[in-house]
Amino acid sequence: xxxxxxxxxxxxxxxxxxxxxxxxxxxxxxxxxxxxxxxxxxxxxxxxxxxxxxxxxxxxxxxxxxxxxxxxxxxxxxxxxxxxxxxxxxxxxxxxxxxxxxxxxxxxxxxxxxxxxxxxxxxxxxxxxxxxxxxxxxxxxxxxxxxxxxxxxxxxxxxxxxxxxxxxxxxxxxxxxxxxxxxxxxxxxxxxxxxxxxxxxxxxxxxxxxxxxxxxxxxxxxxxxxxxxxxxxxxxxxxxxxxxxxxxxxxxxxxxxxxxxxxxxxxxxxxxxxxxxxxxxxxxxxxxxxxxxxxxxxxxxxxxxxxxx
Numbered sequence: 001x002x003x004x005x006x007x008x009x010x011x012x013x014x015x016x017x018x019x020x021x022x023x024x025x026x027x028x029x030x031x032x033x034x035x036x037x038x039x040x041x042x043x044x045x046x047x048x049x050x051x052x053x054x055x056x057x058x059x060x061x062x063x064x065x066x067x068x069x070x071x072x073x074x075x076x077x078x079x080x081x082x083x084x085x086x087x088x089x090x091x092x093x094x095x096x097x098x099x100x101x102x103x104x105x106x107x108x109x110x111x112x113x114x115x116x117x118x119x120x121x122x123x124x125x126x127x128x129x130x131x132x133x134x135x136x137x138x139x140x141x142x143x144x145x146x147x148x149x150x151x152x153x154x155x156x157x158x159x160x161x162x163x164x165x166x167x168x169x170x171x172x173x174x175x176x177x178x179x180x181x182x183x184x185x186x187x188x189x190x191x192x193x194x195x196x197x198x199x200x201x202x203x204x205x206x207x208x209x210x211x212x213x214x215x216x217x218x219x220x221x222x223x224x225x226x227x228x229x230x231x232x233x234x235x236x237x238x239x240x241x242x243x244x245x246x247x248x249x250x251x252x253x254x255x256x257x258x259x260x261x262x263x264x265x266x267x268x269x270x271x272x273x274x275x276x277x278x279x280x281x282x283x284x285x286x287x288x289x290x291x292x293x294x295x296x297x298x299x300x301x302x303x304x305x306x307x308x309x
Contacts, residue, residue, distance in 0.1 A: 024066040024097045029089060032069060032096060033077050035105075037134070040112045042126035045083055052087030062088060066097035068115060070108035076100065077108040080115040110140055114154030128155055132163040143167035179206045 055061065067081030076098075078085060088096055101111070113131045116123050131153050135141050141148035144167040150160035161168075175196055182192045189207070193200040268283075 024063060024099055026095050027069070027076065027098050029085070029094055029096055031076060032067070032085065032098070033071070033075050034082070034085070035077055035108075038077055038079055038108055038112045039082050040080065040114075040116050040127065040131065041082070042124065042130050044086060045121065048083050048121060049086045049090065052084060053090035056087055056091035056093060060091075060093060062093065063097045065119075066099050068101065068111075069098050070101045070103045070111060072102065077105060079108050079112045080120075083120075106138070109134065109138060110152070113140070113152045117154035123155075128153060128159055128163065136167075144171045176206050176210065179203055180210050183207050 062084065065081075065084065067084055068079045069076040070079050071077050079101075081098075085096065101107070103111075113135055116127070132149060135149065135152050136143045140152055144164050146157060146160045146164050146168075149155075149164055150157050153160070153163075155163075175198075178196055179192055179198075182195065183189075187195075189200050189203045192198075193203045196203070198206075
């Protein structure tokens with residue numbers, strides 16, 4: 001048995017369809033309307049249909065697991081039991097036990113989103129994503145509403161958060177943009193909070209985060225520009241190695257220099273895609289010389305350690 005997917009209880013048997021509605025009644029197969037949009041899963045499971053058909057030929061167990069239809073005396077839409085109905089047809093069963101819930105097509109569509117939460121094969125991620133798209137397309141809930149999605153699909157909050165993640169990020173980005181727009185217009189944080197439906201503290205955090213992001217981006221751009229301007233000055237004459245500094249720095253200065261180089265490399269990663277070929281060659285040359293000196297230094301240190309060991 002495979003490990004259960006997160007948020008969905010594993011149940012490999014069909015189980016009893018204990019759902020609201022009338023006591024089971026019998027309908028002819030042609031009295032049941034099958035609409036692909038009401039299929040709660042991403043598609044029919046042919047292996048399951050084969051298994052059901054084989055067992056139904058041995059014993060008709062459908063009265064213990066009646067199908068679910070929604071409708072009136074006119075049209076009865078199949079909501080739960082698509083695989084079972086196909087299996088019954090394969091097994092030659094024409095009289096189908098069903099539970100009937102009064103309602104229209106929209107009622108059927110809404111109910112189909114979560115009918116397999118408690119019985120039947122475990123729902124897959126594709127099943128849940130299909131149900132989520134239908135819920136949003138039919139405006140049964142907002143795309144970012146975790147609680148509503150969990151309720152309609154009858155899935156865990158963790159699954160609902162995963163399904164709504166992109167929509168929630170879009171809503172947050174739009175809200176933060178509105179906060180910044182109002183702040184730039186001179187509104188106070190209290191006024192902004194009242195307008196966007198947030199706490200004043202939350203508005204303050206959003207503004208501060210935007211400010212920090214802008215300053216960080218500005219500093220990165222400035223640092224990269226300054227380093228780019230320094231390339232021409234730092235470029236060694238053709239065929240000549242980089243000169244060795246005449247002044248030997250202290251260990252503390254060397255540590256700060258190492259940290260500065262690490263920071264410079266981080267900035268370089270942001271701009272290396274647009275770096276001029278000539279500048280790239282200069283950097284590679286300088287870095288190789290620096291690595292060679294460092295490796296020589298470490299070799300000497302290791303040798304000294306061995307001599308004193």
